[in-house]
Amino acid sequence: MAQQPDRGDLLEMADLLTPAAIRAAATLRVADRLGAGADDVVKLAELTGTRADLLELLLRHLVDKGVLTQDDDGTFAVTELGARLREDHPASLRAHLAQDGLYGRADLALVDLLHTLRTGEPAHGAVFGRGYWETVNEDPAFVEALERSEARPQLGWGAELIFDTYDWQQVRRVVDVGGHSGAILMELLHRQPRLHGTLVDLKNAAEVAGRRFAAAGLGDRAEAVVGSFFDPLPAGGDVYLLSAILADWSDEQAVAILRRCAEAAGPAGKVLVAEVNLRVARETPGSAALELWLRATMPAPVRTVEQVKALAGAAGLRPTWEGPVTSVRSILEFTPC
Ligand SMILES: C[S@@+](CC[C@H](N)C(=O)[O-])C[C@H]1O[C@@H](n2cnc3c(N)ncnc32)[C@H](O)[C@@H]1O
Structure with a gap:
């Protein structure tokens, strides 16, 4: 025993x-x-x-x-x-481990795991009075941590689906909505020499991305705009990319974000949702701990392709292309109805 x-x-x-x-x-x-x-x-x-x-x-x-x-x-x-x-x-x-680091800050919210257990909501807001992303983007203490998140190592969770499966040849300008510090947009622009890009994110991330674009010599093809995806987005994009965004938001908020993309895209534009699916297999060692951590830090780490399509439908978007689905990511193109 x-x-x-x-x-x-x-x-x-x-x-x-x-x-x-x-x-x-x-x-x-x-x-x-x-x-x-x-x-x-x-x-x-x-x-x-x-x-x-x-x-x-x-x-x-x-x-x-x-x-x-x-x-x-x-x-x-x-x-x-x-x-x-x-x-x-x-x-x-x-x-x-640093409290002004991106992971360190996410971990700290675990002190109110009980809040997540009771409500299903991430605990950060309950502990700190505002959401995780607002904190790391509005507090200057996190600029260094964002600067340190080097471009390429950030590319994870099956991001290659975005580069390899979508037909970027026809796209003139992509708007990377919630593009963080620019890793995905920079990779796309390196691979697609005629493509232009606008990244939209909250203050710290967008400013870091802007500096990174300039340092990489992409200043003529990439711009970073400070803004919220709950507000109107810059017009003029052919494709509005949402990569690994929706998992951080409730259904209601996800529909609001998709609606902003649909409005900005207009009838001729597309919304490309490259959503992560962070399902943890039960057999994975430590799976319960990992899943609890995910649930305490983001509201919807797991949505099926059908659920993403339903949210898009509620935002006035119809599916027009569907890429491969892997264990960690799906990629779906929508057109405003
Ligand atoms: C999980 S990260 C995804 C980053 C990137 N798209 C990727 O695939 O690696 C979520 C991003 O959404 C951004 N974000 C959070 N709230 C936002 C808001 N209200 N408006 C714009 N961006 C926001 C965060 O700053 C962060 O860069």
Whole structure:
């Protein structure tokens, strides 16, 4: 028979302090600063804008947990375990765990997992008073994290369907609605030398994308516009692309976004929905944890092609082309009725 965990194990599993302490250390770049010589609390407090007495408690707790060591003279250093909090570690977790990082921020909402269990809604709004995407796009602290999301590694979740299966030869201008920091649009423009593109996203993402287009020499073919897809979208596109957008929104909101695309596309334009389907197979190790995380961070990680078509129908769009469906993504073209 499997051994039952004792009470101490359960309390340790439910501990919130240590995860919060590690994430605070990652955000404050404690490991890097210790490595660069700020190895006593007073220096470190100055550099991190924290109170030395409280920072010392944090460091001592991390010593207790084996993340740091403290010498007899009071100076702190990073252990092998803590080394992954350094930015230059080959398997660095610093940016991933930082509270002003894209994943770190998403994780923090898990403290109100109960909200998701009760309502089915993602927990970020309940914890922070505004949605995840508004937070990372309106708070200047997240610009760096968006800058760091390098162009190519961002291309995931079957994004190649967009490049490989759709007939881009006939398209003059694509509007990438919610295009993040430009990875997909840049890849499309590299592959389609005659194509022009407009990216629309909230402030931080659009500004990062604009800088990226200029740096990549695409300034004459790509522009980034700050705007919300709940407001009227720029006119003049032949195709309005929604890649991995709808999963972040409820049915009602998804229909509103599709309607904005339909209005901007007009009768001659198309709306191309390249939606992700983040179904987690039950047999996948850790599937329950992964699925709970997804449900706590986005409202609809899984919609079937038929469900996407129904939402589009409600927004006045009829299907005019259907690409392949993979385990993670579908691609559907619609035309305003
Ligand atoms: C899951 S990401 C998808 C990014 C990209 N389209 C892709 O396929 O990789 C969702 C994007 O929607 C953007 N977004 C969220 N709310 C928005 C809004 N109201 N208006 C415009 N963009 C928004 C986010 O900033 C983010 O870039």
